[in-house]
Amino acid sequence: xxxxxxxxxxxxxxxxxxxxxxxxxxxxxxxxxxxxxxxxxxxxxxxxxxxxxxxxxxxxxxxxxxxxxxxxxxxxxxxxxxxxxxxxxxxxxxxxxxxxxxxxxxxxxxxxxxxxxxxxxxxxxxxxxxxxxxxxxxxxxxxxxxxxxxxxxxxxxxxxxxxxxxxxxxxxxxxxxxxxxxxxxxxxxxxxxxxxxxxxxxxxxxxxxxxxxxxxxxxxxxxxxxxxxxxxxxxxxxxxxxxxxxxxxxxxxxxxxxxxxxxxxxxxxxxxxxxxxxxxxxxxxxxxxxxxxxxxxxxxxxxxxxxxxxxxxxxxxxxxxxxxxxxxxxxxxxxxxxxxxxxxxxxxxxxxxxxxxxxxxxxxxxxxxxxx
Amino acid sequence: xxxxxxxxxxxxxxxxxxxxxxxxxxxxxxxxxxxxxxxxxxxxxxxxxxxxxxxxxxxxxxxxxxxxxxxxxxxxxxxxxxxxxxxxxxxxxxxxxxxxxxxxxxxxxxxxxxxxxxxxxxxxxxxxxxxxxxxxxxxxxxxxxxxxxxxxxxxxxxxxxxxxxxxxxxxxxxxxxxxxxxxxxxxxxxxxxxxxxxxxxxxxxxxxxxxxxxxxxxxxxxxxxxxxxxxxxxxxxxxxxxxxxxxxxxxxxxxxxxxxxxxxxxxxxxxxxxxxxxxxxxxxxxxxxxxxxxxxxxxxxxxxxxxxxx
Numbered sequence: 001x002x003x004x005x006x007x008x009x010x011x012x013x014x015x016x017x018x019x020x021x022x023x024x025x026x027x028x029x030x031x032x033x034x035x036x037x038x039x040x041x042x043x044x045x046x047x048x049x050x051x052x053x054x055x056x057x058x059x060x061x062x063x064x065x066x067x068x069x070x071x072x073x074x075x076x077x078x079x080x081x082x083x084x085x086x087x088x089x090x091x092x093x094x095x096x097x098x099x100x101x102x103x104x105x106x107x108x109x110x111x112x113x114x115x116x117x118x119x120x121x122x123x124x125x126x127x128x129x130x131x132x133x134x135x136x137x138x139x140x141x142x143x144x145x146x147x148x149x150x151x152x153x154x155x156x157x158x159x160x161x162x163x164x165x166x167x168x169x170x171x172x173x174x175x176x177x178x179x180x181x182x183x184x185x186x187x188x189x190x191x192x193x194x195x196x197x198x199x200x201x202x203x204x205x206x207x208x209x210x211x212x213x214x215x216x217x218x219x220x221x222x223x224x225x226x227x228x229x230x231x232x233x234x235x236x237x238x239x240x241x242x243x244x245x246x247x248x249x250x251x252x253x254x255x256x257x258x259x260x261x262x263x264x265x266x267x268x269x270x271x272x273x274x275x276x277x278x279x280x281x282x283x284x285x286x287x288x289x290x291x292x293x294x295x296x297x298x299x300x301x302x303x304x305x306x307x308x309x310x311x312x313x314x315x316x317x318x319x320x321x322x323x324x325x326x327x328x329x330x331x332x333x334x335x336x337x338x339x340x341x342x343x344x345x346x347x348x349x350x351x352x353x354x355x356x357x358x359x360x361x362x363x364x365x366x367x368x369x370x371x372x
Numbered sequence: 373x374x375x376x377x378x379x380x381x382x383x384x385x386x387x388x389x390x391x392x393x394x395x396x397x398x399x400x401x402x403x404x405x406x407x408x409x410x411x412x413x414x415x416x417x418x419x420x421x422x423x424x425x426x427x428x429x430x431x432x433x434x435x436x437x438x439x440x441x442x443x444x445x446x447x448x449x450x451x452x453x454x455x456x457x458x459x460x461x462x463x464x465x466x467x468x469x470x471x472x473x474x475x476x477x478x479x480x481x482x483x484x485x486x487x488x489x490x491x492x493x494x495x496x497x498x499x500x501x502x503x504x505x506x507x508x509x510x511x512x513x514x515x516x517x518x519x520x521x522x523x524x525x526x527x528x529x530x531x532x533x534x535x536x537x538x539x540x541x542x543x544x545x546x547x548x549x550x551x552x553x554x555x556x557x558x559x560x561x562x563x564x565x566x567x568x569x570x571x572x573x574x575x576x577x578x579x580x581x582x583x584x585x586x587x588x589x590x591x592x593x594x595x596x597x598x599x600x601x602x603x604x605x606x607x608x609x610x611x612x613x614x615x616x617x618x619x620x621x622x623x624x625x626x627x628x629x630x631x632x633x634x635x636x637x638x639x640x641x642x643x644x645x646x647x648x649x650x651x652x653x654x655x656x657x658x659x660x661x662x663x664x665x666x667x668x669x670x671x672x673x674x675x676x677x678x679x680x681x682x
Contacts, residue, residue, distance in 0.1 A: 098472065100475060152665075156666065159661070162661065165604055166601075166608070169600065169654040170654045173654070176647040177645065181644075295479060298475060335490040337486030337487040340482065340483030340486055340487065344476065344477075344479040344484070345483075348477065351462070351468060351469070351472050354467050354468050354469070355465040358467075
């Protein structure tokens with residue numbers, strides 16, 4: 001008799017409580033959003049200490065990021081490479097690698113695209129052929145670069161975090177080497193650059209906007225990679241490897257090839273971002289490629305919890321932050337590094353918030369002993 | 373005639389490299405010793421790059437405001453200490469990944485340094501004075517190469533002290549035990565979190581001093597491009613030095629020599645491929661990591677609790 005009441009009680013309580021999946025999802029939204037708000041609060045304290053108005057800061061952030069058609073387009077323009085570099089961190093993260101070489105792959109992708117453009121443009125190859133070749137080169141260069149770090153990780157046991165960052169520095173030095181040397185356009189006096197690809201070869205904007213096509217590429221890749229990582233056997237195998245590489249090996253999964261494939265995909269994404277920076281934004285390769293997109297991409301991926309689809313809104317958020325940087329600098333008289341401080345603060349608070357997973361009581365499923 | 377000219381050019385380049393190695397290696401040495409202490413306790417701090425940059429900025433500002441460069445060095449250490457302590461505090465929370473937190477502190481420290489350092493890019497701050505060790509040689513090139521900053525000797529003394537302390541003191545044993553086996557340390561009644569917290573904080577202090585050397589001696593001014601990843605290369609350097617403080621000095625000198633390659637070639641007029649030679653330290657680090665990753669000696673000497681070698 002007593003047993004029956006317990007059972008019926010637990011049945012009703014089970015019906016009232018949301019499922020485990022819903023709770024996990026709610027938790028993965030609630031904690032990052034709370035971390036964002038906490039960082040905003042901490043940053044406000046920081047601003048108050050400096051005698052600046054936090055209200056004005058966040059108002060300007062809104063105006064500069066989303067306030068007008070122009071600023072919204074500026075935001076999306078900056079979000080495009082962030083989506084791609086975010087993916088470059090998120091995909092290896094799913095297989096258990098902390099790969100922070102997105103910046104290098106982006107720079108190298110941009111450089112190789114610009115280098116490939118020189119003979120093609122000189123020979124007068126039409127744009128509809130030149131641009132895809134440039135894009136492929138950039139993806140290949142980025143893919144091989146980060147893929148090499150993945151290969152070193154699995155086959156040589158080299159820590160991928162350090163090796164990918166070192167590769168970034170090597171990539172930037174390589175870019176400087178070529179841009180100031182063999183590939184330098186003599187006409188670029190003040191800022192050494194490669195030969196401009198010319199307006200005829202520039203990638204235009206998405207019709208009706210001033211946002212370049214990199215945004216569309218980012219959206220397509222984010223959706224495509226989301227499907228790849230969550231709905232295919234490849235993605236499943238990659239996530240198993242990320243969960244427990246030894247178990248994956250014991251299951252006979254080709255762990256080495258999975259790692260190299262994931263890192264090559266990651267590098268290709270970052271390389272493609274470099275291609276768009278060259279073909280759509282700068283028109284040539286120069287030091288402007290080193291704009292920190294690769295590093296902000298890491299933060300974007302962390303905030304999106306390595307979920308490719310979630311990278312899109314987060315990248316837009318950080319695109320807005322970077323787009324509003326200029327107006328904040330001018331109107332509040334603050335240095336351009338303000339955005340860096342806020343980003344770093346978000347980064348630290350966000351990673352600290354990892355400790356709250358599974359520890360916030362109203363987001364936990366009822367424990368097993370309550371249920372029976 | 374032509375041969376002697378080449379000869380003297382070679383010697384000039386070699387002497388420039390010797391001086392460069394001593395100069396360039398000092399920040400490497402401090403960061404590597406700090407990282408060595410932190411890693412010995414079983415934790416990795418990739419954020420020392422942030423401590424280094426913030427230390428460089430604070431040192432320059434401190435020297436400018438007080439007029440005493442050594443005060444700047446002290447403030448730099450304190451700035452590094454604060455960042456290291458924060459890192460140590462956050463890492464002891466459950467489920468927090470020390471490598472990821474390190475990346476976050478790299479960007480946070482750099483951001484803070486750029487933010488507060490803006491007003492100090494222009495003014496001239498008093499710099500650290502070098503000790504002239506080479507004046508007796510009568511060779512101006514040697515004399516210049518042997519102008520050694522006192523911080524270099526502080527670093528060497530520190531390394532020797534750490535080497536001695538790890539082997540011969542109770543504290544050294546506690547740090548090593550915490551790094552090799554947290555359960556063993558717990559069983560001995562040692563607070564693992566506390567030991568790692570202190571080790572990370574002191575490691576941050578040393579990295580801050582490394583930064584002070586950058587802004588107060590060589591290159592000797594504060595700007596946003598001051599550090600080029602020395603803080604991060606030092607992490608690889610510690611692995612290369614197999615967690616031995618004395619070997620850290622040698623490794624730092626080697627890295628310093630690689631870093632001095634570009635400028636010293638430039639001093640004899642070879643500017644071709646300057647940017648390529650600038651990449652030499654990174655390439656060297658990478659090659660060393662590839663060579664030492666599967667090394668059995670390294671595996672034996674690595675602290676057992678370290679996440680980066682697993």
